[in-house]
Structure formats: C-alpha cells, structure tokens
Amino acid sequence: GAGVSQSPSNKVTEKGKDVELRCDPISGHTALYWYRQRLGQGLEFLIYFQGNSAPDKSGLPSDRFSAERTGESVSTLTIQRTQQEDSAVYLCASSLMSGVIGEQYFGPGTRLTVT
Amino acid sequence: SQQGEEDPQALSIQEGENATMNCSYKTSINNLQWYRQNSGRGLVHLILIRSNEREKHSGRLRVTLDTSKKSSSLLITASRAADTASYFCATVLNQAGTALIFGKGTTLSVSS
Numbered sequence: 001g002a003g004v005s006q007s008p009s010n011k012v013t014e015k016g017k018d019v020e021l022r023c024d025p026i027s028g029h030t031a032l033y034w035y036r037q038r039l040g041q042g043l044e045f046l047i048y049f050q051g052n053s054a055p056d057k058s059g060l061p062s063d064r065f066s067a068e069r070t071g072e073s074v075s076t077l078t079i080q081r082t083q084q085e086d087s088a089v090y091l092c093a094s095s096l097m098s099g100v101i102g103e104q105y106f107g108p109g110t111r112l113t114v115t
Numbered sequence: 116s117q118q119g120e121e122d123p124q125a126l127s128i129q130e131g132e133n134a135t136m137n138c139s140y141k142t143s144i145n146n147l148q149w150y151r152q153n154s155g156r157g158l159v160h161l162i163l164i165r166s167n168e169r170e171k172h173s174g175r176l177r178v179t180l181d182t183s184k185k186s187s188s189l190l191i192t193a194s195r196a197a198d199t200a201s202y203f204c205a206t207v208l209n210q211a212g213t214a215l216i217f218g219k220g221t222t223l224s225v226s227s
Contacts (some may be wrong), residue, residue, distance in 0.1 A: 004157075033214055042203060045156075045214040059214065072153075091157065101207045101215060103148070106157040 004107035023079045025094030118139035136193040136221040138204030
C-alpha cells in the first residue's frame with residue numbers, strides 16, 4: 001500500500017510569508033508525528049497526534065508554528081511569518097501503535113527554504 | 116541536549132568490510148531504534164530493540180543494547196555501496212514518551 005506522502009516536496013518562500021505543509025499518513029495509522037531536520041543535524045520533535053487525544057505540542061519552537069489533523073487522516077503544519085532559521089526539511093511520520101512508540105514510517109519530507 | 120549521541124560522526128570503509136556505529140543515551144528507555152536516511156530525506160526503520168533485550172539480528176544487521184552503560188551498537192556486516200547513508204539511533208523514554216528522540220547520526224560511506 002501507499003506510504004506516508006508529503007507535499008510540497010520543496011518550498012521556497014520569502015521571509016515573513018506563511019507556509020503550509022501537508023502530510024498524508026498511512027491509512028489506519030492512528031499516530032502522526034512532525035519533525036524538523038536542519039542541515040547535518042538529527043531530527044527535532046515538533047508535535048504528535050494520537051487519535052482524538054489532545055496533541056502533544058511540546059516540541060513546537062514558537063507560537064508561529066501550529067499543526068492540525070483531521071481525524072486520523074491528513075495533517076497540516078503551518079508556519080507563520082517565516083524566518084530564515086525555519087529553513088529545514090520537515091518530516092512527517094505515522095505509526096500504528098498507540099502508547100509506547102514502535103516503528104515509525106516516514107514520508108520523504110518537505111524541504112523549506114526561507115530567503 | 117541530545118538524548119542519543121552516535122559515534123563516530125563519520126565512517127568510511129571499503130565494500131565487504133564491517134561497519135560499527137555506537138549510540139549512547141542519557142536516561143532510561145523503553146526501546147531503542149535504528150533508522151537509515153538516504154540523501155537527507157525520509158528515514159527508514161531498520162531495527163527496534165527493547166530494554167529487556169541484549170542483542171537482535173536482522174539480515175546483515177546486528178544490534179546490541181547495554182542498559183547498564185546506556186549504549187547500543189549497530190553492526191553492518193559485509194557492507195555494500197548501497198549501505199552508504201546516515202544512520203540514526205532513536206530512543207523512546209520510559210515515561211509514556213510521545214516521540215522518538217534522535218541523535219545527530221553517523222554518516223557511513225562505503226566505497227567499491
């Protein structure tokens with residue numbers, strides 16, 4: 001079946017503009033995660049959705065970042081008033097398991113460049 | 116600060132040689148996972164080892180876990196050029212962790 005998909009694959013935007021990134025998880029996966037990866041670095045956790053529970057937003061770096069998820073399907077990550085330090089690859093992952101985390105399935109990512 | 120730290124940061128070997136990467140972490144974990152990333156994009160899950168396991172195998176991969184030393188190692192045997200990638204360890208904390216905590220990764224280059 002289809003894996004996790006993300007769109008767009010690349011996004012170049014001007015500083016100060018808002019951007020919206022989209023993630024389509026694997027069908028049936030209740031858990032969805034957003035991560036950010038700066039060049040040459042590991043992944044930073046941003047936000048986690050699990051079913052109908054309140055999302056864990058503890059990793060969001062500022063109030064310019066927000067995310068939504070519709071039921072157990074599509075999620076969008078919105079960055080308002082983008083800054084150059086927001087430039088990174090934004091990765092989405094989904095997982096079957098609730099509770100303690102098991103294997104995560106990653107999308108190809110969206111490479112965001114803020115000029 | 117990083118929960119997981121991989122060592123070495125970069126490793127270059129010849130095809131057919133074995134590659135060993137290490138990961139150290141700071142707090143108690145529920146499980147530890149290894150992922151591979153090609154060309155800075157999506158990650159692929161390789162193997163998961165639980166805190167009550169000491170060793171696990173999957174094909175040419177062998178993972179060990181030493182909870183007393185808070186460390187894990189990933190061994191790739193008989194490496195191939197296609198193994199060239201970045202490898203990350205990721206840990207799940209004991210206390211109902213809601214996300215994986217990733218290290219900065221080891222970049223492996225396998226030349227033919």
